[in-house]
Every structure is written in C-alpha cells, then in structure tokens.
Amino acid sequence: MSCQHTVDVGAYLFGSLDLKERSAFERHLSGCAACQAEMLRLAPLPGLLGRLSLEDVENLDEIPSCPPEPHRQRRVLIACAAVLVLLALAGGLFFLRPAPSSPAPTWAATDSGTGVDGEVSMVSKSWGTEMWFKLGDVKPGARCKVIVFDRQGQREIGGWWGSDHGPDERIPGSTSFRIDQIDRLEVSDESGLLVTLRP
Numbered sequence: 001m002s003c004q005h006t007v008d009v010g011a012y013l014f015g016s017l018d019l020k021e022r023s024a025f026e027r028h029l030s031g032c033a034a035c036q037a038e039m040l041r042l043a044p045l046p047g048l049l050g051r052l053s054l055e056d057v058e059n060l061d062e063i064p065s066c067p068p069e070p071h072r073q074r075r076v077l078i079a080c081a082a083v084l085v086l087l088a089l090a091g092g093l094f095f096l097r098p099a100p101s102s103p104a105p106t107w108a109a110t111d112s113g114t115g116v117d118g119e120v121s122m123v124s125k126s127w128g129t130e131m132w133f134k135l136g137d138v139k140p141g142a143r144c145k146v147i148v149f150d151r152q153g154q155r156e157i158g159g160w161w162g163s164d165h166g167p168d169e170r171i172p173g174s175t176s177f178r179i180d181q182i183d184r185l186e187v188s189d190e191s192g193l194l195v196t197l198r199p
C-alpha cells in the first residue's frame, strides 16, 4: 500500500498547503487508504510537540524568487524534514523518559505439594522486567523453566536453568512484560509445576 501523495501529509498537517492544494489533497485523502494511514501516523505530532519549525516552513511561501513547482516541492521536503525532526524528538523523549521508579518487589512462596520454596526479586527495565530467582529444595539434576503469565493471559518463557545450584545462588530471568502486567510466574521442571510466585 503506497501512494505518491503520502509526502503531502506532512505539509498538510503543518498547514503549509495553500487553499487549492489543501482542498485537492482533502479530496484525494477521502479515497486513499495509504494517505489516511500516514495521516493517522503523523497526526498526533504537531499537537503533541508544538509548532517547532512550522514558522520556517510557512515563511518559505514568501521567498519571491522560487518558481512555483520546485518551490512547492521544497516546501514539502522541509515539511517532511520537520516531521522527521519531530519523530526524532518524540523518540528521544521516549527513551529519555525515566523508568518508573517503583521499588523492586519480591514475591515468595512455598508450594505445599512439592515443598519447593521460591523467591523472585524483580527490577523494572525499559525493555520489560529483570528477574532474579532463588529456589530451595529442588531435586538435583532437573531442568527448570519459568513461565511468565501477564494479566491478559499471554505467556512468555522467562528462563531455563539446571537445578544444580547452591541454595543462595541467584538465577537470572527476563520478560518483556512490565512488573505491573505480570499476573504470576510458574516455575516447573520435567515432572511439572514446582511453585507459583504471585504479587
């Protein structure tokens, strides 16, 4: 799905099309899925990030020596450049945003059936959650794994390890779910569920 007019979306959103171009573009937009999608993608930017460099874009209308067609193309190019700058800024803002500063929670449980006791400390990360497990009374020589369930019922494998570790050794795991999205962690080995850890 592509359309040569998608480049006009940035110019349209920044108000740098003239009345005739504007209404022509609006007519086109009503029937073009590619431009509508591009519009949805870019529409929040001018509102969110203010009018950065929009004045520059509009002032180009007053440069007298530009012939009409290259003039318009240049305007569109600059509008597109402005959109790219805004996208980069939005990306920068996103990555600079500090991680939520909740204290690292620890969940612990002892399973009455298997006798296995488990504990996990969780650390909030930009990519999800880092997990550090401690497990006691797991039979040696087992291959363990943890399955992470989120509140929507999605699941991920959060780690695999062998059970021949010291009782105080910490085992790392990870998941893309944020801490507040995690419903429970199920630690199991070949024989089945060993212990479930919950908030």
Ligand SMILES: [Zn+2]
Pocket: 003, 004, 005, 006, 028, 032, 033, 034, 035, 036
């Ligand atoms: Zn189009």
